[in-house]
Amino acid sequence: MKHPIIIGLQYGDEGKGKITDTLAKQADWVIRFNGGNNAGHTLWLGGKKIVTHAVPSGVRYSHAKNFIGPGCVVDPVALKKEIDELISHGVDLSPEKFKVDFRAHVTLPIHLALDSGREGGAQGIGTTKRGIGPTYTTKTDRVGIRVGEVVEGKAFDKVRFLCQNYNSILKAAGLPESSESQNLAALESASDIFKKYISTDPTPFFDVAKTKKCLLEGAQGIMLDLDHGSYPFVTSSSTLPAYAAVGAPFPLRNLGHVIGVAKAYVTRVGLGPFDTELKNEIGERIRARGAEFGATTGRPRRIGWINVDELRLAVRLADCNHIALTKGDILAGEPKVFAQMNGKLVAFEGWEKCAVEQNGKKVLTPAFEKFVSALEEFSGASISVVGTGQDREDIVWRKEVSWW
Ligand code: IMP
Numbered sequence: 001m002k003h004p005i006i007i008g009l010q011y012g013d014e015g016k017g018k019i020t021d022t023l024a025k026q027a028d029w030v031i032r033f034n035g036g037n038n039a040g041h042t043l044w045l046g047g048k049k050i051v052t053h054a055v056p057s058g059v060r061y062s063h064a065k066n067f068i069g070p071g072c073v074v075d076p077v078a079l080k081k082e083i084d085e086l087i088s089h090g091v092d093l094s095p096e097k098f099k100v101d102f103r104a105h106v107t108l109p110i111h112l113a114l115d116s117g118r119e120g121g122a123q124g125i126g127t128t129k130r131g132i133g134p135t136y137t138t139k140t141d142r143v144g145i146r147v148g149e150v151v152e153g154k155a156f157d158k159v160r161f162l163c164q165n166y167n168s169i170l171k172a173a174g175l176p177e178s179s180e181s182q183n184l185a186a187l188e189s190a191s192d193i194f195k196k197y198i199s200t201d202p203t204p205f206f207d208v209a210k211t212k213k214c215l216l217e218g219a220q221g222i223m224l225d226l227d228h229g230s231y232p233f234v235t236s237s238s239t240l241p242a243y244a245a246v247g248a249p250f251p252l253r254n255l256g257h258v259i260g261v262a263k264a265y266v267t268r269v270g271l272g273p274f275d276t277e278l279k280n281e282i283g284e285r286i287r288a289r290g291a292e293f294g295a296t297t298g299r300p301r302r303i304g305w306i307n308v309d310e311l312r313l314a315v316r317l318a319d320c321n322h323i324a325l326t327k328g329d330i331l332a333g334e335p336k337v338f339a340q341m342n343g344k345l346v347a348f349e350g351w352e353k354c355a356v357e358q359n360g361k362k363v364l365t366p367a368f369e370k371f372v373s374a375l376e377e378f379s380g381a382s383i384s385v386v387g388t389g390q391d392r393e394d395i396v397w398r399k400e401v402s403w404w
Contacts, residue, residue: 005256008221029208037107046090101204111131113178222314242319264331269294305340306339339371348370353368
């Protein structure tokens with residue numbers, strides 16, 4: 001049995017939610033394998049908008065089990081808040097439905113202080129300030145704290161060591177330090193939540209992958225990958241689908257379709273180069289229509305035309321075979337739409353609508369289909385799914401695919 005992986009092909013915020021929700025509905029397990037609560041996923045529960053950050057997207061479905069893998073980092077304070085909010089909206093988050101791997105690294109106040117401290121200075125890159133980078137730093141420095149150690153009550157000395165060592169960096173820069181007592185208190189409260197949800201199986205999906213439908217849910221996007229993205233303006237984990245084999249960990253030979261999600265234009269939050277950026281009224285119009293403000297930080301996203309050179313690179317890096325193209329409807333009404341190919345902006349005739357009903361079937365309008373076909377040809381992956389509007393049902397399945 002082979003299992004699909006969903007990843008972003010640009011700079012995160014590609015609208016992964018729609019395709020993720022569609023597949024999560026059919027999945028037995030939804031697994032996060034990278035990043036932490038820097039991600040954002042909008043859910044509508046009982047007419048109320050809830051943005052989740054750390055928990056996988058299967059939480060809204062009563063049958064799906066959800067897993068945070070060892071490739072992720074977890075802030076227990078933020079996680080508890082998220083869980084409490086979901087439970088208050090009737091979501092079942094019993095330990096059978098949600099698990100956190102014992103090897104995931106824990107974000108503490110010291111990590112948040114380090115992230116904010118760095119961001120306040122000349123070396124800031126526009127992070128989400130969720131402590132993600134410093135948590136991966138202490139992980140690779142071999143002094144990080146893992147979920148299992150918190151549960152076993154073995155982390156107190158390590159927290160003292162972390163505070164002493166890393167506060168010296170803050171002190172030298174004249175930045176506010178993070179007290180030992182604050183970090184120890186965070187650890188205390190982490191212990192309860194981790195005790196409830198910990199998974200101690202070192203190969204949780206080795207057997208599961210043979211019989212149950214799994215969905216691997218990647219966070220951020222290929223261009224924010226630590227190794228292959230636009231370094232240093234990147235996140236601190238791998239965003240490539242290959243990392244699912246490491247960060248879940250998922251049996252390599254059971255990984256299947258790679259579904260890359262791309263927006264019909266590009267957005268980026270944080271700093272970093274952006275060739276096709278629109279710092280004009282077109283960009284402002286797209287930002288307003290597309291509600292392009294960060295789900296985690298509320299920051300206005302930078303807007304630009306789609307860069308198909310980068311998309312092609314991302315397809316190749318991810319070995320992506322299916323693209324889900326989103327938000328073409330946001331560009332509707334623009335007289336001309338542009339796409340960067342071979343370093344040049346190529347003009348396309350605009351469209352008034354993305355899709356129409358034809359013989360009881362939803363199909364793309366001719367002008368939009370022309371744009372989509374050009375992207376497909378140039379990027380090298382089949383654009384099999386197209387989002388055509390805000391509602392979950394606004395999807396055109398251009399190709400018939402069995403995802404499992
Ligand atoms: P960090 O992941 O918070 O360290 O931020 C590093 C870079 O990745 C910054 O440019 C962030 O804006 C960006 N980033 C991190 N997570 C997301 C996301 O989910 N969507 C979009 N950008 C993100």
